[in-house]
Amino acid sequence: MGKPRRKYTNEFKIEAVRQVVEHGRSVVEVSKALGIHENLLHTWKKKLTANGSVLPAEGEKSVLDLEQEVRELRKELAKVKMDREILKKATAYFAKDES
Numbered sequence: 001m002g003k004p005r006r007k008y009t010n011e012f013k014i015e016a017v018r019q020v021v022e023h024g025r026s027v028v029e030v031s032k033a034l035g036i037h038e039n040l041l042h043t044w045k046k047k048l049t050a051n052g053s054v055l056p057a058e059g060e061k062s063v064l065d066l067e068q069e070v071r072e073l074r075k076e077l078a079k080v081k082m083d084r085e086i087l088k089k090a091t092a093y094f095a096k097d098e099s
Contacts, residue, residue, distance in 0.1 A: 010064040
């Protein structure tokens with residue numbers, strides 16, 4: 001049985017990537033110091049440096065923030081769809097009841 005997945009905050013990811021990009025430390029060094037796999041740090045670095053810097057440009061959200069927002073919006077959409085289906089069924093039920 002493998003290790004359970006750990007969830008890292010956006011701040012943790014950004015700081016880890018900053019150690020590599022801005023402070024010149026190697027990915028191996030930072031990943032060992034933080035106790036994470038090198039591939040994970042490479043993935044974070046690729047996502048966070050897509051626009052050329054670790055921090056998003058003025059007025060922009062980071063990729064990680066946007067991904068989180070998409071997850072939240074998908075959850076909200078699923079709930080609204082469920083509510084809509086319930087209302088459809090209730091409308092049909094009460095329309096049939098009035099006949």
